[in-house]
Amino acid sequence: MEAVIQVQDLVKTYDGLNAVDHLTLDVDQGTIFSLLGPNGAGKTTTVEILEGLRSPTSGTARVLGHDVRTEYGDIRARVGTLPQDFEPFDRLTPLEAVRYWGSLFNRNVSQEDARRLLAQVSLSERSKVQGLRLSGGEKRKLGIAMSLVGEPEVVFLDEPTTGLDPKARRDLWTLIRRLRSEGRTVLLTTHYLDEAEQLADEVLIMHRGKALARGPPEELVSQSGLLTTIVMRGAGPEGLGELTRRGIPAEMEPDGDVLVRVANPNEMRLVLAKLASIQVPLKDMYTKRGTLEDVFLKLIGAKMEEGVLQE
Amino acid sequence: MNKILADAISFGRQYLRSKVGAFFTFIFPILLVLLFGAVFTQTGSSSMNLPVQDRDGTPMSQAFLSALNNTTVVKVAMIPADVTIQEYVRANSLSVALEIPDGFEVEVFASLASNGTTHANVTLYGDPSQSSFGLAMGVVSAVADQMSFGIAGASPLIVPIQSPVVSERFGAMDYLLPGIIGMTVMFNTLYIMAAICAEYRTRKYFKLLATTTLKKSEWLAAKILWFTLSMILSLVATLVVGILAWNVQIRFDLLTIAFIVAGSVLFASLGMIIGSFAKDSESASALSNAIGFPMMFLAGTFWQLELMPEYLQAIAKVMPLYYLSDGLRDTLVYGNLNAALLNLGVVSGLAVVLYAVGAKVMSWKER
Numbered sequence: 001m002e003a004v005i006q007v008q009d010l011v012k013t014y015d016g017l018n019a020v021d022h023l024t025l026d027v028d029q030g031t032i033f034s035l036l037g038p039n040g041a042g043k044t045t046t047v048e049i050l051e052g053l054r055s056p057t058s059g060t061a062r063v064l065g066h067d068v069r070t071e072y073g074d075i076r077a078r079v080g081t082l083p084q085d086f087e088p089f090d091r092l093t094p095l096e097a098v099r100y101w102g103s104l105f106n107r108n109v110s111q112e113d114a115r116r117l118l119a120q121v122s123l124s125e126r127s128k129v130q131g132l133r134l135s136g137g138e139k140r141k142l143g144i145a146m147s148l149v150g151e152p153e154v155v156f157l158d159e160p161t162t163g164l165d166p167k168a169r170r171d172l173w174t175l176i177r178r179l180r181s182e183g184r185t186v187l188l189t190t191h192y193l194d195e196a197e198q199l200a201d202e203v204l205i206m207h208r209g210k211a212l213a214r215g216p217p218e219e220l221v222s223q224s225g226l227l228t229t230i231v232m233r234g235a236g237p238e239g240l241g242e243l244t245r246r247g248i249p250a251e252m253e254p255d256g257d258v259l260v261r262v263a264n265p266n267e268m269r270l271v272l273a274k275l276a277s278i279q280v281p282l283k284d285m286y287t288k289r290g291t292l293e294d295v296f297l298k299l300i301g302a303k304m305e306e307g308v309l310q311e
Numbered sequence: 312m313n314k315i316l317a318d319a320i321s322f323g324r325q326y327l328r329s330k331v332g333a334f335f336t337f338i339f340p341i342l343l344v345l346l347f348g349a350v351f352t353q354t355g356s357s358s359m360n361l362p363v364q365d366r367d368g369t370p371m372s373q374a375f376l377s378a379l380n381n382t383t384v385v386k387v388a389m390i391p392a393d394v395t396i397q398e399y400v401r402a403n404s405l406s407v408a409l410e411i412p413d414g415f416e417v418e419v420f421a422s423l424a425s426n427g428t429t430h431a432n433v434t435l436y437g438d439p440s441q442s443s444f445g446l447a448m449g450v451v452s453a454v455a456d457q458m459s460f461g462i463a464g465a466s467p468l469i470v471p472i473q474s475p476v477v478s479e480r481f482g483a484m485d486y487l488l489p490g491i492i493g494m495t496v497m498f499n500t501l502y503i504m505a506a507i508c509a510e511y512r513t514r515k516y517f518k519l520l521a522t523t524t525l526k527k528s529e530w531l532a533a534k535i536l537w538f539t540l541s542m543i544l545s546l547v548a549t550l551v552v553g554i555l556a557w558n559v560q561i562r563f564d565l566l567t568i569a570f571i572v573a574g575s576v577l578f579a580s581l582g583m584i585i586g587s588f589a590k591d592s593e594s595a596s597a598l599s600n601a602i603g604f605p606m607m608f609l610a611g612t613f614w615q616l617e618l619m620p621e622y623l624q625a626i627a628k629v630m631p632l633y634y635l636s637d638g639l640r641d642t643l644v645y646g647n648l649n650a651a652l653l654n655l656g657v658v659s660g661l662a663v664v665l666y667a668v669g670a671k672v673m674s675w676k677e678r
Binding site for chain 2: 051077085086087090091100101104
């Protein structure tokens with residue numbers, strides 16, 4: 001598959017600090033690639049370099065085969081962008097804004113085309129309301145519609161679902177998947193772990209400008225040895241002791257739950273058989289698939305809520 | 312659709328929806344024309360009261376007072392003959408008062424008999440630093456001269472005659488209107504452009520626009536296109552109101568349009584420079600005020616430069632609005648092509664320089 005975004009040893013320095021620290025990545029055509037990390041990880045700086053809005057300190061970045069420093073004029077019309085700090089024009093309606101934006105990509109967007117695009121982001125009912133009267137979520141939807149108006153081959157979506165309600169989020173996920181099915185490439189930055197896990201073909205976890213891990217979500221989970229966990233709720237010290245005696249590695253949570261991690265799916269049946277023979281009082285027993293959240297926690301050592309590390 | 316045109320239409324739509332923009336483009340100049348017209352064309356009674364104490368009370372002193380009234384420049388108001396005039400002036404805070412002394416008529420005839428070797432005097436009391444004192448002095452002197460010639464049976468040797476350079480059909484509003492138009496161009500382009508640039512930077516619209524195929528030069532051209540079109544519409548609206556309300560009769564030609572275009576580019580570029588350095592829209596407005604207000608009052612918009620002290624005249628002549636207003640006056644009122652072209656050259660030259668500087672200092676890119 002052809003890489004439409006290529007980044008090699010990219011560095012962006014502000015006041016002596018590396019906001020992006022020797023980052024290397026490539027994104028294949030027709031895939032969804034997610035930059036995942038807390039606020040300040042360097043995601044937006046990376047994306048803005050790829051959008052041609054900032055100049056890198058060193059390293060190379062190419063989009064659609066063109067150097068972002070010098071050749072962006074050649075590809076601007078082939079790239080769609082939703083900036084993190086997107087604000088619509090106060091006194092234009094979504095219908096007017098989409099048509100206006102289309103003209104800035106040399107496209108004559110008809111009223112009908114604009115309506116169709118707004119329907120895709122569930123903004124039809126508000127298509128004639130001035131921008132300053134839109135809610136935060138509606139503004140994001142308008143931004144997404146504007147980013148797609150030029151029929152781009154590559155779409156940069158920087159925190160697209162921030163401020164959206166759960167339904168709008170899922171609608172947007174559907175839209176992003178459709179972009180991929182149409183052969184477009186999506187580079188998505190997010191601090192929502194579930195969003196990256198649900199959407200991305202490949203994830204790059206960033207922290208303090210550096211890439212900590214990269215790969216498909218399920219691969220990242222399996223590589224971290226966190227593929228599946230058997231949870232024995234309420235097994236307590238007695239359960240832990242019994243498992244240890246039988247040579248099954250386990251750990252106990254502060255609330256008394258005992259966890260048995262199964263890194264290799266082939267071992268699952270064997271481990272379950274062993275556990276079935278143990279007679280300790282339990283409240284419940286179930287398996288939990290490892291998630292990106294577990295990977296993130298393992299890599300960074302802290303949970304993340306709304307982009308903020310809970311250290 | 313052409314990107315410049317699309318951006319100009321989109322900007323214009325937003326501009327007109329913002330009531331402030333529509334007010335300053337169309338309503339404000341019309342209000343100014345109506346207000347200034349009311350002040351300068353409906354002059355009402357223009358005569359100044361001249362308090363007079365007639366201590367003589369003779370036919371000669373009465374004739375002198377009648378002659379003063381007949382000038383229509385002053386209107387005689389009598390002071391009782393039994394008060395001390397200096398005290399009366401102080402007590403009533405008068406800037407000027409005239410005393411015709413007792414024996415005035417006798418002295419006039421004595422002067423006539425002596426063939427001018429003696430004189431009959433009248434005295435003006437008051438504050439010589441006040442313009443009303445100077446005006447009264449001029450009127451009283453002129454009336455005294457005319458009466459002297461009349462009594463002596465002589466004719467003045469030198470008589471001024473009026474020969475207006477401008478057709479008599481022009482009135483005060485005809486002179487004021489170009490200033491109002493120039494000021495409207497400055498207000499709308501300088502203030503709005505400064506605020507827009509600051510707002511576009513702080514709200515990241517420039518960053519957003521940088522992700523499109525629109526170039527910075529195209530964005531600037533679109534703004535200038537809009538400002539030029541809106542100023543021409545504003546000019547037409549202002550002239551129509553001036554003609555309907557105050558019967559102004561001025562020339563309107565392509566040179567006027569050229570001044571509007573050059574003025575719009577000049578002040579939009581100046582606004583762009585201010586907006587590029589201002590922290591936010593409020594700072595941009597404050598900076599625009601700091602530059603625009605002195606220019607409005609000093610650049611000959613409302614009164615002639617010659618009425619100001621020389622050092623202020625020198626300052627006015629480094630202000631771009633002076634050349635715009637003066638040039639508009641040259642073309643709209645005087646029909647002086649050479650002077651208008653010279654002013655247009657100055658305005659256009661400044662416009663090119665400021666546009667180049669503005670385009671250089673304004674950045675869409677993030678650091």
